[in-house]
Amino acid sequence: MEVTTSAYHILSNLAPASFIQIIFYNLHHYKAQALSTLPTDDTLKLMMTSPSPLTMLTQPAESPRPIPLEVTVYGPYNALKAANFGAKRLLLCRKGSACVGGLTPEIEELEYLMDKIHIPISCLIRPRGAPNASLVDELHDYIYSNDEFIEMCDSILKLKETGVMNPLRGDSFVFGCLGQNQEGTAEALRERIVLNRPQCSYLVNTAKPYGRVLNCAFDHFAEGQDWSEIIPQLVDIGFTGVMTTGGPGKFNRHIELLGAMREHSRDIQLIVSGGYRCPEIKKLRAYAHEYNGNTIWINGECLRPKRHEDPETIDMGAVIGMMDLLGLQTTD
Secondary structure, eight states, X not given: OHHHHHHHHHHHXXXXXXXXXXXXXXXXXXXXXXXXXXXXXXXXXXXXXXXXXXXXXXXOTTSOOOOOEEEEEESHHHHHHHHHHXXXXXXXXXXXXXXXXXXXOOHHHHHHHTTTOOSOEEEEOOSSOOOOTTSTTSOOTTOOOHHHHHHHHHHHHHHHHTTOOOGGGTOEEEEOOEEEOOSSOGGGGGGOEEEOHHHHHHHXXXXXXXXXXXXXXGHHHHTSTTHHHHHHHHHHHTOOEEEEOSSSSOGGGGHHHHHHHHHHOTTSEEEEESOTTOTTHHHHHHHHTTSOTTSEEEEEOOBOOTTSSSTTSBXXXXXXXXXXXXXXXXXX
């Protein structure tokens, strides 16, 4: 058992808890098979995306499948709080950037978390906040200048080179680039927003082997029927996830649409954001029950009220309440 215990401690620093549980479950119950046969790539993929056997034993067969919780955090201290409260993944943004919707975190912020966090970290890559839409000469959000795009590429490369992220843990980069279709009149250009495939493809290749998630830039297409054409493009480019509210406002207004998106995006992870306290989460869980348990996640900020002295502080009650709605346990 000494070897097994040692291996557990090593693996616990590299892999999600559910993956470790499956490995040791198999070691104890299928020793002969585990020692005589190495798992194939397909087997490993199934192990990584399947719920823990221990969790399945405690879940009633008729219960909707739990949805994993990703928490958006600003700065390393809030990241630690969210992880301790039960978050299954973190979307890390720079401390102090909540007022502009989040910016690329500093390398020092990830360095602080290196030996303290054992759940996946998604790192936001965003060089600036949203522009002032009332100013005609301002670029649309997620439409970046050449200098801003170069800054995004450099940020990914530096984060990879410094070793502050871990692909085996499931870490990923979150970004998105849009463009303007040059056809039509100048007045109509602002309404002709398209996915900037060259920029997205370059960032995706730069980010490999880490996960690659398209941020809420996707929401621009969710408002119409364009989303059904965009999702296959994202898979083709190499994105492994897409974040969306399903359209304007909170996601509770778009439950049916999100279900349709899930049907069209089985090859990519759907991360639902916005309105995390909505009771419609139960409806979302019903949709999740039909698919692999790791293909739908929900993202929430779970912050204290804005009147709080530090509005970027994680609200413990919000995280725990969210986990309850999602059917999660801290040991999942």
